[in-house]
Amino acid sequence: MRKVLIANWKMYYGPVKAGAWVRAFRRERLPKDIDISIAVPFVSLAAARASLGRATIPALAAQDVFWEKEGAFTGEVSPSMLLEFGVSVCIVGHSERRLLVGETDEMVAKKAEALQKAGITPVICVGETEAQRKKGQAAKVVRAQVEAAIKDVKPDGKAAAIIAYEPIWAIGTGKPCRPVDAKEMHDVIRDVIAKVWGARYRDDIRVIYGGSVNERNVTEYTTTTGIDGALVGSASLDPRTFALVCRAAVPA
Numbered sequence: 587m588r589k590v591l592i593a594n595w596k597m598y599y600g601p602v603k604a605g606a607w608v609r610a611f612r613r614e615r616l617p618k619d620i621d622i623s624i625a626v627p628f629v630s631l632a633a634a635r636a637s638l639g640r641a642t643i644p645a646l647a648a649q650d651v652f653w654e655k656e657g658a659f660t661g662e663v664s665p666s667m668l669l670e671f672g673v674s675v676c677i678v679g680h681s682e683r684r685l686l687v688g689e690t691d692e693m694v695a696k697k698a699e700a701l702q703k704a705g706i707t708p709v710i711c712v713g714e715t716e717a718q719r720k721k722g723q724a725a726k727v728v729r730a731q732v733e734a735a736i737k738d739v740k741p742d743g744k745a746a747a748i749i750a751y752e753p754i755w756a757i758g759t760g761k762p763c764r765p766v767d768a769k770e771m772h773d774v775i776r777d778v779i780a781k782v783w784g785a786r787y788r789d790d791i792r793v794i795y796g797g798s799v800n801e802r803n804v805t806e807y808t809t810t811t812g813i814d815g816a817l818v819g820s821a822s823l824d825p826r827t828f829a830l831v832c833r834a835a836v837p838a
């Protein structure tokens with residue numbers, strides 16, 4: 587399965603800086619045998635697209651979406667609007683949205699389903715808090731999140747979902763989850779995939795890791811069986827550093 591790397595800029599870079607980032611990144615040498623996406627703020631999609639031109643690497647991604655097609659939903663953005671910028675990937679259920687704006691499993695499920703219907707790959711984020719891990723509840727929490735999110739999602743087709751395991755205690759803390767522990771949780775996620783979609787999809791869906799991934803540790807994840815790539819926050823803010831992450835992800 588092709589590995590995938592997704593840059594998550596979070597709430598950084600308006601249109602001016604986004605355009606400059608993309609131009610700088612395109613000058614970097616990038617590996618061909620890995621899918622690279624950049625998830626930029628809504629307001630920077632147009633500038634990122636303009637700087638990308640017809641280039642397909644990196645693919646353009648969004649950080650969130652709303653599930654309705656159009657209507658009286660002030661402040662929201664639909665999948666078809668994202669398509670107008672050539673967005674092909676979209677993060678849903680990031681823990682920052684779950685914790686800061688109260689996004690629920692049900693909302694995450696609706697977003698993932700709507701994206702797929704529009705032909706956009708949903709990247710469904712799940713992960714436990716530090717307290718949950720300490721209490722031995724990590725597997726239970728993640729299992730429930732995945733089950734709720736994928737119930738109306740299809741495992742096939744070009745917009746097949748990607749699941750991102752992002753333990754909350756590892757995000758932005760510089761304390762990454764050890765690859766062996768991430769692998770254990772990826773196996774839990776794959777068990778849910780097999781239960782909901784059928785055994786043949788168990789190893790057919792890309793499950794990626796996120797949380798303090800950088801150019802120094804990315805190889806440990808991408809070379810672990812069952813970890814199909816990474817979601818990269820802080821280490822994606824500098825285009826050169828993110829290019830280093832991309833190159834390190836596929837060691838020669």
Ligand code: PGA
Nearest residue numbers: 757758797798818819820
């Ligand atoms: P981080 O963020 O790489 O800065 O830990 C990852 C994420 O939130 O997706």
